[in-house]
Amino acid sequence: xxxxxxxxxxxxGVKVGAQEALALAGALKAGLHDSSLDGFYHVxxxxxxxxxxxxxxxxxxxxxxxxxxxxxxxxxxxxLMSWLEEARDRPRLTPEELALLEALDPEEIRRLFEERLRExxxxxxxxxxxxxxxxxxxxGNNGFARGGMRVGGKAGGKQGMAMMQAGARRYAGYxxxxxxxxxxxxxxxxxxxxxxRDGAPxxxxxxxxxxxxxxxxxxxxxxxxxPRRPNTRVVLAMDVGGSMDPYAAVMSRLFSVASQAxxxxxxxxxxxxxxxxxxxxxxxxxxxxxxxxxxxAQVGRHHKLVMVGDASMAPYELAIRTDAEGRYKADGQEGLxxxxxxxxxxxxxxxxxxxxxxxxxxxxxxxxxQVFPMFSLTVEGLGEAVAHxxxxxxxxxxxxxR
Amino acid sequence: MxxxxxxxxxxxxxxxxxxxxxxxxxxxxLTLQRPLLVKGEPGTGKTLLAEAIAQALGHTLLTWHVKSxxxxxxxxxxxxxxxxxxxxxxxxxxxxxxxRYIRMGPLGEAFSAPxxxxxxxxxxxxxxxxxxxxxxxxxxxxxxxxTETNDEVAAKHRPIVVITSNxxxxxPDAFLRRxxxxxxxxxxxELMRRIVDVHHPGLDAALADQALKVFYELRGFTRLxxxxxxxxxxxxxxxxxxxxxxxxxxxENLPFLGALLKKEQDLVSVAEAFGRxxxxxx
Numbered sequence: 234x235x236x237x238x239x240x241x242x243x244x245x246g247v248k249v250g251a252q253e254a255l256a257l258a259g260a261l262k263a264g265l266h267d268s269s270l271d272g273f274y275h276v277x278x279x280x281x282x283x284x285x286x287x288x289x290x291x292x293x294x295x296x297x298x299x300x301x302x303x304x305x306x307x308x309x310x311x312x313l314m315s316w317l318e319e320a321r322d323r324p325r326l327t328p329e330e331l332a333l334l335e336a337l338d339p340e341e342i343r344r345l346f347e348e349r350l351r352e353x354x355x356x357x358x359x360x361x362x363x364x365x366x367x368x369x370x371x372x373g374n375n376g377f378a379r380g381g382m383r384v385g386g387k388a389g390g391k392q393g394m395a396m397m398q399a400g401a402r403r404y405a406g407y408x409x410x411x412x413x414x415x416x417x418x419x420x421x422x423x424x425x426x427x428x429x430r431d432g433a434p435x436x437x438x439x440x441x442x443x444x445x446x447x448x449x450x451x452x453x454x455x456x457x458x459x460p461r462r463p464n465t466r467v468v469l470a471m472d473v474g475g476s477m478d479p480y481a482a483v484m485s486r487l488f489s490v491a492s493q494a495x496x497x498x499x500x501x502x503x504x505x506x507x508x509x510x511x512x513x514x515x516x517x518x519x520x521x522x523x524x525x526x527x528x529x530a531q532v533g534r535h536h537k538l539v540m541v542g543d544a545s546m547a548p549y550e551l552a553i554r555t556d557a558e559g560r561y562k563a564d565g566q567e568g569l570x571x572x573x574x575x576x577x578x579x580x581x582x583x584x585x586x587x588x589x590x591x592x593x594x595x596x597x598x599x600x601x602x603q604v605f606p607m608f609s610l611t612v613e614g615l616g617e618a619v620a621h622x623x624x625x626x627x628x629x630x631x632x633x634x635r
Numbered sequence: 636m637x638x639x640x641x642x643x644x645x646x647x648x649x650x651x652x653x654x655x656x657x658x659x660x661x662x663x664x665l666t667l668q669r670p671l672l673v674k675g676e677p678g679t680g681k682t683l684l685a686e687a688i689a690q691a692l693g694h695t696l697l698t699w700h701v702k703s704x705x706x707x708x709x710x711x712x713x714x715x716x717x718x719x720x721x722x723x724x725x726x727x728x729x730x731x732x733x734x735r736y737i738r739m740g741p742l743g744e745a746f747s748a749p750x751x752x753x754x755x756x757x758x759x760x761x762x763x764x765x766x767x768x769x770x771x772x773x774x775x776x777x778x779x780x781x782t783e784t785n786d787e788v789a790a791k792h793r794p795i796v797v798i799t800s801n802x803x804x805x806x807p808d809a810f811l812r813r814x815x816x817x818x819x820x821x822x823x824x825e826l827m828r829r830i831v832d833v834h835h836p837g838l839d840a841a842l843a844d845q846a847l848k849v850f851y852e853l854r855g856f857t858r859l860x861x862x863x864x865x866x867x868x869x870x871x872x873x874x875x876x877x878x879x880x881x882x883x884x885x886x887e888n889l890p891f892l893g894a895l896l897k898k899e900q901d902l903v904s905v906a907e908a909f910g911r912x913x914x915x916x917x
Contacts, residue, residue, distance in 0.1 A: 252812050256667055263666045265659065275659030280667075283811035285674055285818040419764060419805075439716050446720065453724035455717075 235277075238298045242281060245290040249281050256280045270299065419490045422619065436460040466499040467491075468532060468579070472542025473504050473517045480587040483610060484541065487585075501532070507546050508568040509575065511557040524557040525571055529578045537622045538575060538582035541610065544601040545588060551597055569600065576604045583618040585610040643692060650833050651680065651687035652826065660817035661688060667815065670756075670774055670796035672806075675819030678864030681799040684819075685755035688795060695748070697794075698755045699741035701762045707769030710742035710756075711779050712788075733783050742770075743788055746777060751792035760803040767810040775813060822865060824851060834869045835876065845883040846872055853895060858904045863895040870894050 235257065242249050257280050266272035274295060282291045434457040441456035448454075469491055471484060491500060503513035503522055513528060515521030523531070554565040566574075576582050584605035586598065593602060601607070608618035645661040647653035653661075661684075664671035673681045689696035699710055715736045723730045739747060745754040759767060773779050774796060778789035798814065800806065822830060824847060831843055846868070854862050863871075871894040875883075880890050896902050 248808075250812070256663075256669070256815075259667055260663050265662050265666055271655070272659065275656045276663055278656065279660035279663045279815050279817055283672075283808075283814070283816045288818060423764060437717060442720065446724075451724070453720055455720070 238277075238294070239281075241294045241298045242291065245294045247282060247287045247290050247294065253281050419494065422490055422494055422615070423496060434459050463496045463498050465497050466532070466536045467497050467539060468501045468503070468528070468536050469539045470503040470505055470509070470513055470541065471517075472507065472540075472544075473519075474506050476507075476543050476545055477587075480543065480610070483587060487541065487610070487615075499536075501536075503528075505542075507542075508550055508553075509571045510553065510555040510559045510568055511566070511571055512559040525574055526557055529574070534578060534580045536579055538579035539618070539622075540575075540582070540584045540605055542584070542586065543588045544584065544586055544598045544607070545592075546597045548597060548600075551600060569604070572601065572604050581622045581624075582606070583608055583621055585614065585618060645688055645691055648687045648691045651683055651690075652829055652833060653687075654826065657684075657817055657819065660815055664797075664815040665795060668793045670798050670814045672798045672800065672811070672814035672816050673819060674800050674802060674816070676821055676862075676864050677801060678866035679819045679821060680865060681819060682755065682757055685753055685797040685799075688797065689753040692753070692795075694750070694795065695752045696755060697741050697745050697748075697752055698757060700757045701759050701766070703761055703763075705762045705766065707766055707773075708740075710740040710770070711773065712740055712743045712781055713738045714783050734786075737781055737783060739788075742773060743779070745794040745796075746779075746788050746790040748794070749791065752794045754794045754796045756796065756798045758801055759798050760800045760806065764804060767806050771809060771813065821854075827865070827868070830865060831869070831872060835872055838872065838876065839881065842875065842881060842883065843872070846875065849883055849889065850895070853905070856905065856908065858908075859896070859901045860898045861896070861901060867895050867897075 236254075239249050239254060257277060260266070260276050260280060261273075266276045277295070278288070278291055282288055436458055438456045438458040441458070442454065445454035445456050446452065471488070473484075477484065488502070492502070494500070503515065504517050504519060505513055506519060509525065512524050513522050515523075551569045552567045554562055554567055555571075556562045556565045582605055584601060584607045586593070586607050587610040588598065590609050592598060593607065598607070606618075606621055608614040608621070643665055645653075645658055645665060647658065661671060663669075673684055675681055685698075686696055688694075714733075715738055719730055719733075719736045722728045728735060741754060741756075745752050777793050778787060780787050827847060827850075828843065831838065831847070835843075850863065850868050850871075853859070856862075871891060874891045874894050878890070883889070892902060892905070896905065
């Protein structure tokens with residue numbers, strides 16, 4: 234019965250499924266909605282929506298499914314006014330009525346109408362009195378009859394309330410289509426964690442305590458050990474600007490997830506433009522930072538290196554020779570050599586590429602994929618990359634699998 | 636496990652005012668026997684809801700405050716090995732009975748309670764990313780097994796579970812699907828007036844009007860990092876009452892602003908806004 238509504242919800246991105254449908258059916262069977270559309274609105278919202286970011290979508294779906302006139306509530310005043318204008322010409326209105334009509338300003342009419350709606354809701358059980366059907370009220374109730382019908386549809390006042398409520402779209406501010414699923418990324422990154430026992434011994438080692446106590450002929454011997462602490466150290470280097478601009482959104486999501494992750498012992502984030510020319514920068518504006526030889530001297534081989542970039546550039550850009558400060562120098566190292574130096578230092582390294590995989594076969598991407606194992610920057614690719622990072626030693630150069 | 640009689644309906648309590656949406660959500664949770672997940676701005680009464688439900692339905696309230704180090708296992712039971720080791724050393728009690736060293740956590744306590752209870756799992760988002768997933772089965776089936784003794788703890792009466800979240804972490808879909816969800820809106824002025832009346836009966840009407848007006852104007856400031864919410868308003872009025880303040884105006888020397896604004900920058904930005912005689916509104 235409500236199945237079309239469910240598909241309407243799904244179309245709008247509220248992922249309802251069989252479980253929600255059954256729950257709603259159960260609630261309706263138990264009579265939780267008090268046989269009213271208003272009650273149904275609240276019950277359905279509680280059961281079908283799981284996040285405040287979906288409330289607005291739900292309201293819209295509700296409106297379009299149960300009424301199809303999203304703006305009825307908002308245009309009401311306008312509608313009424315225009316009809317009231319028309320009503321003035323009607324001969325059967327007494328001069329007194331006309332005078333009253335003119336005395337009412339739109340605000341007043343709206344207030345009265347809402348009052349009427351509320352009143353109607355309380356008395357609704359008695360029958361199917363529609364708003365303004367009588368049309369005898371001194372403030373020109375025929376006008377409300379039309380407005381009321383438009384808003385209320387077939388069932389009258391109560392329906393009007395739910396529509397008004399959904400129509401108000403109070404949750405529009407909570408819509409957050411921009412925060413796509415960072416949880417998925419966080420979960421993928423989470424697999425990178427590894428633990429090591431480190432620091433002060435303040436955790437009880439039960440097995441050791443028991444065996445020590447036994448060896449001690451029953452005399453209690455408490456053995457403690459250092460607690461497990463995260464032991465993953467990560468160096469994250471991101472390509473910024475130029476050809477990476479279209480991927481800014483996904484990059485910032487990756488960045489926010491990585492910097493929020495609490496399970497890394499150390500996380501260094503660097504930036505580069507296009508290709509690494511001797512220097513990795515501390516800011517996206519390419520300032521600060523340190524040179525590749527400095528970085529290699531500072532961090533150990535066991536750091537995990539994650540390069541992120543589209544790896545797309547003109548072939549000559551890979552061959553530009555620079556010194557460690559990034560200045561052009563005829564006897565400097567080529568860009569590709571700098572990359573190789575990084576890849577050789579870090580035992581485990583990956584390159585995440587937001588470009589579609591189909592374009593990886595040629596050009597500079599193919600060349601860089603010879604140096605770094607390349608994975609696509611998607612939730613799936615990130616999972617594969619993390620699996621690669623946590624696996625044992627890899628043979629460099631031959632690691633480019635795709 | 637008998638389903639709750641359909642006549643059990645939650646309508647709020649004398650001191651906890653609700654509206655239809657919240658009542659519908661609570662009643663869905665009661666009837667369908669699913670956990671109720673409550674989100675909303677801090678200070679809108681998420682935690683108090685559990686107390687209100689317990690009070691209205693006459694059940695005991697068990698609370699499980701989740702912290703960043705909380706593991707799902709802690710909520711079920713804890714096996715106190717240290718105590719057992721000590722007892723074995725000093726010969727206190729019967730160490731052969733492992734059951735004496737199994738301590739039930741809040742969830743275990745709720746399951747084994749002889750009558751229906753309300754269980755509040757407070758601030759579920761504070762815990763580890765995997766925490767909600769680890770509780771899926773237990774919340775679904777309302778039973779778990781103590782591995783040390785192989786005893787099964789099954790709920791005689793499914794507890795009414797209320798879970799609150801401050802949205803610090805996203806919750807997994809599988810977890811969300813099992814919950815009835817409600818987002819507590821910020822109360823409008825009318826409801827807020829009633830809430831204030833409930834908490835401060837006999838408050839001077841003029842003062843209440845002024846306080847509310849100032850409060851909503853402050854909330855309208857776009858530059859605030861942390862907007863004041865219901866609980867702050869209640870506290871603020873309590874202070875005003877205690878100090879005998881009778882006249883309020885929104886200007887630079889608003890009394891006891893610290894009760895409303897909790898961040899240094901917010902106090903500064905409000906002061907600046909008045910200092911320059913210019914107001915940044917939403």
